[in-house]
Every structure is written in C-alpha cells, then in structure tokens.
Amino acid sequence: MNLRKSVFSGSWYPSDRKACEDQIHQFIEEGKDRTVAVANPVGGIVPHAGWYFSGSIACNVIQRLARAASPDVVVVFGMHLHAGSPRYIMPEGEWETPFGPIAVDTALAGELTRRYPFELETPTRFNQDNTIELQMPFIRYFFKDARVVAMGVPPAAETLDLSRTVVSTSQDLGLKIAVIGSTDLTHYGPNYGFTAKGAGPQAVDWVRDENDRQVIDAMVRMDPEAVIRQGLSNDNACCCGAAAAAIAAGKALGAGHADELVYATSYDKSPGDSFVGYVGMLF
Template sequence: MEVRPTAVAGRFYFADANQLHQHLTQLLSLYNEVAKLDDNHPLSGLIVPHAGFIFSGSTAAAAYSLLKDTKNQFKRVLLVGPNHRVAFHGCALPKHRSFSTPLGNIPLDTRAIEHLVNDPHCHYNDHAHAEEHCLEVQLPFLQHCLSDFELIPLLTGTVDPIDVAHLIEPYWDDTTLLVISSDLSHFHPYEECDDIDTKSCNKIEAGKPLTSKEACGYLGINAANKLIKQQRCQLKRLSRTNSGDSPHGDRNKVVGYVSYAISR
C-alpha cells in the first residue's frame, strides 16, 4: 500500500479537516506567548505526549508552539515512539511512501528509510504501524505547524536505547526535527501519578534512564538523552499535566504527560 491511512482519526482527534484545524488552532492559541529558547541554542527536537487531544493536546501544543518561528527550518521530521500493539525486536519502519491524516498526506523520506533498514536493528513492519497511535497523533500538529516536510516514522520494540541513539544520530541534522513521542505513568490515582511523574521528570532532566513503568516511550527518551549529553544540547521543560486535569478525565486512573524542547 502506497499510503498508510489514518487509524485513530475520529477517536484521538477530529476526523473532519475543518474541525481538526480549528481544534489545533485553539490548542496552540493557549501559547501565544511562546516560550523563548536561548538564541544561541536553536530548537532541534521535542518530547511530546500521544494521548487523545482532549487529554494531552494542550501539553503537546506547548511544544509545537515553538515551531511558530522555525517552521521553514525543518525539511524532515524524525519521529520516534513505542509500539503499543505489536511485539517485535528492534525498530520498525514502514514500506509506505506517505502517511495520511485528515489534513492531507505526508511524504516519507524513503531514501533514508531504505538506508535505515540495512541496519541489523531495523526492519520493515507495516503491521506494527497499521494501528499504532503514538506516531499518528503527532502528524496533525506537524502539518499545522511546519511547511513542507518529509517524515521518518520509527517505532521501537525490544531494543537497547544505545542502539536507538546510534540509529537516530546520523539523521538528526540542522534541518531535521527530532520528535520523541511518550506519555509518562499510566493508570494511577491522581496524587500518586503526580508523585511518580515528578520523580520521572527529575530523572529526565538529570539525564538518568527511565523504565517502562515511568514512561511508555522510555526507549526514545533514553536514546534522546544520550544524544543530548553527547552533543551538549539543552533540555527545557514546557508543560506537565495528566489526564485528570482534563474535564473528561477520571482522577482515580490517570495518565501523565510532559513536553520538552531540545535545543543545540
């Protein structure tokens, strides 16, 4: 199949293009006063949550609002997230040529993907991508905030974060935005979630590795943190919430969210 169709439009975000555009505009308008980064350290990457927009959209928007002043800088997005549905070893890439959302199709960087699958830690796996939401929910934000760009969508399975870091590094250049998709703790009462996520964010900011109990996308976060340390990047926390902060959320069983900016 040339195009990967949407899997979660109508559930995680609006399936109607006009409604989706309006909702994205509304979420991003919460951050009209964009957080400023050091002029000497331009934006290079984001860590963002991947729940339904009514739960984590505002936290993600805190990060995507930073693209307002850099929308023409990035010609490619390297998007990394955890598999939720299909077990596999290594990292999974799609054979598709584009990914679809209600806002249109995003072309994949097929040349880069062809090079990546030559690595022993990568393989083609359309089945893993077919129903996965963690990458898809980032796409409308990216389409809304960036000009034309190509996409490298990388799903992590059972793999060492050091190997993920080695995969990412050659493709993370000045015109490539690295986006790590991850939620934090899952299904604890509100106060317990807040305590766990506070400690997890302290670990992220100290460059200490997370576990799967602290963040579903811990492999991507840990890999990014290795590169952040190696390349002397800066990490700036932008927003931390959980699903209990949403009027639609159950405070007895919440999921934590955080967003960060990575700058060189």
C-alpha cells in the first residue's frame, strides 16, 4: 500500500527492466555528441511525451545532471495545471519504476506541506499525470541512491516563492538536491485546437523558429517570470509553472547560466498536422 504503481509503463515507456535499460543505452548513444556550456549543472528542464518521441531528450538531460551531481534528493516539478490550480504533492511512499522503487524524502516533503497548502496525494489516490512519472525510471537509473520529492505546481508567482523555499528548506535539513522541471512546448494542430498558422511546413517552421523559440529564450535567460508569461500568453509551454519553478530553484542553488541541449518536435518522427515541441535544458 506504500507503493505508487506506475500508470504509463508498458505504453509510454517499457515496463520490463531489460527493455527499459536497453532503451536508455540507445538514448545515451543518440546524445553522446551533444554538448552544453554548463559545466556543473544543478538542474534541468525535460519533456514528458512517450519515450518514442521525447525520451532521448529527457534521458540525456538527466544523465548529464547525474554525472555532475550526487544529490540526496531529486526534486521534480510538473503536472498540467492552470494558474488557479492548487499545488499537489505525495509526501510519503514510493514510486514504482522498472528498476525498483524510489522513496519520497519525507523530511523535505513534510516541511513543505507545513509551510504551504497542498492537495495531498497518496500511493493509492493520485492524479494520473505523465509529466512526473515518465522521469522516474531515468531518475532511479541514474541517481541510484537518491530519494525524490515531486510536486505539481501551477503557473503562478507563488510557485516561484515555493521553489526558492524548497532550496532553503533542503539546506536547513542538510540535504543536497538537484531540480528538474517537466514541460513540453507548443501543442499545435487540430488535435490541440491551436492552428494559428494553418497547416503544413510553414506551421512547423513557425512553431520551431518563433513560438517555441520565445519560451526557450526565456529559459536560457533563466527568467522564470518570463517563462510563465510566455506559456500563458503564447501556449508554448504546457507546464510553464514547472519549468519556471525549476529555473527559480536552480538560481537559488547558484546556477547562473542555462543552455539548450537539444530541441525537437514530434513532427520529426511522425509528420502530421498536429505535433508537439520538446526541449532539453541544463543550468
């Protein structure tokens, strides 16, 4: 009863340990020649589509983060929320992954729930949201001894205050943390009710070169307020609160520079009138 069972394994990513590990090895090979100018990252931004579409991006961000940091706790910000949504957290229990469970850090989660109102999830009562679960196998694989605190955070100013408190509270508890924000970018096309530039190659170019680029530029500047504004105004980040929270926490951890590891869209693998943008960032 203490284990939060996976919802998306076997469909969005492999449920079998060997298949999952083989996929991770393939992702690492795909990303081996990509470089960033961030020498010792403390955090990153990852996408959360099925692994076929964006798993390589998320894997390579998290692998590089793990090479630089050995945290006690990996803090993950995510969930598809709007500005008026509550915050969500599972303050105790474990997350199921193909590589074994990951325990929640109850000390950090407990302090946060005492300081901020949250909707409390449990291992048997929770939102079926892909944004966080799809990162858990990577976290378990690359951060073998780390615990996690995962939160759903809305795109609101209070989220940035919370993310800074995550850092100060972890320091008060003597915990070393790394932070991850989970977001996809523009969801374009009739499947998503967003066809501002019609269809075809010109729409893909607009998403890639203009709409997504605006929010990526805000991420590179490490401007969390601008990331939220972009997401709310231009529909170019489905979880802009999560991305902004990771950036604000990263700055509180001392990060002064962000860099883009890779950008891609689902159109690259499955061309069509509906597609999604993805970015991997480190800071």
